[in-house]
Amino acid sequence: MLNALEVFTTVTVGLMVGVEFSVAFVLNRIFNALPGDAGQLGRAHGARMLGAAMPVWYITSLVLVAVWAVAGRHHPGTGLTVTAGALLIVSVIMSVVLLVPINNRSKAWTPENRPADWKQQMSRWDRYHYVRVAVIVAAFALLVVALV
Structure with a gap:
């Protein structure tokens, strides 16, 4: 039973890491390259x-x-x-x-209501997110090593 828990936990955390890595290094770069307000x-x-999804995933992973x-x-x-x-x-x-x-501020932004410093706020979010990705990658690596 412990082996199943270890594998399930490692896969759950690994998938979370993959999503967050993708946001940092794929999706946001795509969004930044889109024309206009897209x-x-x-x-x-x-x-x-x-x-909406990630808080549940983070807490589930931690539990x-x-x-x-x-x-x-x-x-x-x-x-x-x-x-x-x-x-x-x-x-x-x-x-x-x-x-x-x-995130809570940015999710309601539209081209009509976004603040003048929205790009700076997104850049700050990105920098924090890179650090968070490094932290969860390290956690995932430790779980993999503990598993083997």
Whole structure:
């Protein structure tokens, strides 16, 4: 049963990392290259869609890692699992403190109501997001190592 939990948790976190990596290095670059207001509208739609899905995914991932750490506390790799959980906690805190406030503003922006500094706010969100991606990639790597 523990093996199934470990694999399920690793896959869940890995998929989350893949989505966030894709946002950082694929989707936002595509949005930034679109003509006119299309990029800003795409980002706003992404903020609404992923803003609803990702909190559930982050918390589910954190809970699964915590269950793995408790269930496997006497097994090798528990320290790695706990460290991965700590990194996921850091990513959640980063999200709530740094990224969500910008996301909540940007999801309602249209070309008619966006603030004059919207590009600077998106650039700030991107920088924070790169750091968050690095944190969750590290957590995922630790889970993979703990799994093997």
